[in-house]
Amino acid sequence: MSDAPTKEMDRSALDPEVEKALKALDLDPARPLIISDADEVLLQFVAGLELYLDRQGLWLDLQSFALSGNIKEKVTNKPVPIERTPDLLADFFVSEAGKLEAVEHAASALKTLSGRAQIIILTNIPFAQRDARAESLARQGMDYPVIANKGLKGAAVHYLAKQTSGPTFFLDDLPHNIRSVAEAHEPSRRLHFIADKRLAKLLPPSEHSHFHSSHWPDAQTFIEEELSTSGF
Ligand SMILES: [Mg+2]
Structure with missing residues (x-):
């Protein structure tokens, strides 16, 4: 993914x-x-990403095989803008690349x-x-x-x-x-x-x-x- x-x-x-x-x-x-x-x-990957997103106040709505459009804010349940996905993923890899189980x-x-x-x-x-x-x-x-x-x-x-x-x-x-x-x-x-x-x-x-x-x-x-x- x-x-x-x-x-x-x-x-x-x-x-x-x-x-x-x-x-x-x-x-x-x-x-x-x-x-x-x-x-x-x-x-x-996904399990690790979910832990990371949770710490950002976000969650992954696994309604389709895609990240863009499926990352949502926990409080409002609104999808984060698709343009933010690459930055979120880049930050995820920096902080979690060495930690995935x-x-x-x-x-x-x-x-x-x-x-x-x-x-x-x-x-x-x-x-x-x-x-x-x-x-x-x-x-x-x-x-x-x-x-x-x-x-x-x-x-x-x-x-x-x-x-x-x-x-x-x-x-x-x-x-x-x-x-x-x-x-x-x-x-x-x-x-x-x-x-x-x-x-x-x-x-x-x-x-x-x-x-x-x-x-x-x-x-x-x-x-x-x-x-x-x-x-x-
Ligand atoms: Mg893969």
């Missing part, structure tokens, strides 16, 4: 800062790749999967909060390379996938990222994962995904079976 596609984002373009971080990764070309989003996949079973699933694949966390967090996020994930048992991405994720996934010969898995809660990855790297296996069950109910599974879940043990099984099918 958290980011929305904007017109100026070119699907095929890789942000220079993102490219620099991707280049610095030490990938094993022979091992499969699992590329996972963080917010609402590995970390409880892990999604249940995410760390143990990734730990098991890391025996058969290399794991990269690709998260649309501001560059300034990348380290806080990486430390928070490591503290909660998810010590994997963290790349702060900007915009749609297809270009970054394509960049990583072309350096490896094994299968590439991609997990995200946002349909526009899953579509972007489908377009940029069609052979990827795409999991539409939305940890918060209230949110998951608001959105149909992405037509560009191969699997849909809110439960990490099920996602782990799907990936393990796919790895076995591919001979890994």
Whole structure:
């Protein structure tokens, strides 16, 4: 949840800062790749956002899968102006990027999967909060390379996938990222994962995904079976 596609984002373009971080990764070309989003996949984004909003006298009305228009004042119940959403989110990331709690079973699933694949966390967090996020994930048992991405994720996934010969898995809660990855790297296996069950109910599974879940043990099984099918 958290980011929305904007017109100026070119699907095929890789942000220079993102490219620099991707280049610095030490990938094993022979091992499969699992590329996972963080917010609402590995970390409880909405639950953390609700705690933050509560402290600002606001609440999130989960009537649709969007933040803009659904953040409301507690006293008046009026939506805060849509133009304020980016500032609220920016402040949320500054104050909470290092504090979000892990999604249940995410760390143990990734730990098991890391025996058969290399794991990269690709998260649309501001560059300034990348380290806080990486430390928070490591503290909660998810010590994997963290790349702060900007915009749609297809270009970054394509960049990583072309350096490896094994299968590439991609997990995200946002349909526009899953579509972007489908377009940029069609052979990827795409999991539409939305940890918060209230949110998951608001959105149909992405037509560009191969699997849909809110439960990490099920996602782990799907990936393990796919790895076995591919001979890994
Ligand atoms: Mg997300």
